[in-house]
Amino acid sequence: MKFKSPPVNSLSLDFITEFCIGLEKLENNRECRGVIFTSAVPNIFSSGLDITEMCGKSMEHYAEFWRAVQEMWLRLYGSNMVTVAAVNGSSPAGGCLIALTCDYRIMVENPKFVIGLNEAQLGIVAPFWFKDTFVNTVGHRVAERSLQLGSLHSASEAHRLGLVDELVPEVKLQEKAAAVMAQWLALPDHARQLTKSMMRKAVLDRLVAHREEDVQNFVNFISKESIQKSLRMYMEMLKKKKR
Numbered sequence: 001m002k003f004k005s006p007p008v009n010s011l012s013l014d015f016i017t018e019f020c021i022g023l024e025k026l027e028n029n030r031e032c033r034g035v036i037f038t039s040a041v042p043n044i045f046s047s048g049l050d051i052t053e054m055c056g057k058s059m060e061h062y063a064e065f066w067r068a069v070q071e072m073w074l075r076l077y078g079s080n081m082v083t084v085a086a087v088n089g090s091s092p093a094g095g096c097l098i099a100l101t102c103d104y105r106i107m108v109e110n111p112k113f114v115i116g117l118n119e120a121q122l123g124i125v126a127p128f129w130f131k132d133t134f135v136n137t138v139g140h141r142v143a144e145r146s147l148q149l150g151s152l153h154s155a156s157e158a159h160r161l162g163l164v165d166e167l168v169p170e171v172k173l174q175e176k177a178a179a180v181m182a183q184w185l186a187l188p189d190h191a192r193q194l195t196k197s198m199m200r201k202a203v204l205d206r207l208v209a210h211r212e213e214d215v216q217n218f219v220n221f222i223s224k225e226s227i228q229k230s231l232r233m234y235m236e237m238l239k240k241k242k243r
């Protein structure tokens, strides 16, 4: 699955809806046993949740948007397929979450590419299920420090921390992703799928059990004037950076 929503593959409601429909089709296709996620936009895997979906909109819109974000994560983290992220560009926040939610992450070894859950830098808080996914990948200590600081890690640092599993030159990315996929698909599906479910079930169940509460927390949090102000300032900063 190749993300192609220029300029930065931000995760808008439309993007997320298409992502979920695409994933469901693949999940229901018995001939499809694995998916590689990558980007068709140069230098960007995904810039994370589309900030314009969380700024200056109605409470109803925030609730609809957050349910879609939850749905995307639930489907991807709970997927029966082998999921490999071929990270060929920067991947902050929600973009990093997509990579973390896969079974395996391969990143291009470009010192300009960054990845991490940088929510704290925007004055927002990664919800518990972002945090759980991060802890399950890198462990508690690394996740705690990285989340509190809202760190964006270079590709080599991300590899050192275990945030990504492998680094490769750009020209080798697709070949490597296909080789990893072949390795994972060599196992009997039922054994791999039951093992994956055993490892992820508690974290998935936690969101399912608290889904509406999580939507309400998000809506209350994001609609606070102080948070709206932080998001507006962040968007301004992104625009100024270009001038």
Ligand SMILES: CCCCCCCC/C=C\C=C\CC(=O)SCCNC(=O)CCNC(=O)[C@H](O)C(C)(C)COP(=O)(O)OP(=O)(O)OC[C@H]1O[C@@H](n2cnc3c(N)ncnc32)[C@H](O)[C@@H]1OP(=O)(O)O
Pocket (backbone or CB within 6 Å): 007, 008, 010, 011, 044, 046, 047, 048, 049, 050, 051, 052, 090, 092, 093, 094, 095, 118, 119, 122, 124, 125, 126, 127, 217, 218, 221, 222, 235, 238, 239, 242
């Ligand atoms: C008490 C507990 C309660 C719990 C409540 C939970 C609350 C959780 C809430 C939210 C969670 C959010 C998670 C997220 O994903 S937030 C998004 C974070 N993303 C970022 O910080 C990335 C921002 N973008 C960048 O750093 C760069 O754009 C980069 C991706 C590195 C690409 O750089 P470059 O190639 O130089 O491109 P530009 O910066 O010029 O961007 C091009 C245009 O795209 C716009 N843009 C960029 N990112 C976003 C985005 N995420 N959303 C919307 N728009 C984005 C940017 O403004 C440029 O627009 P324009 O051309 O009009 O100037």
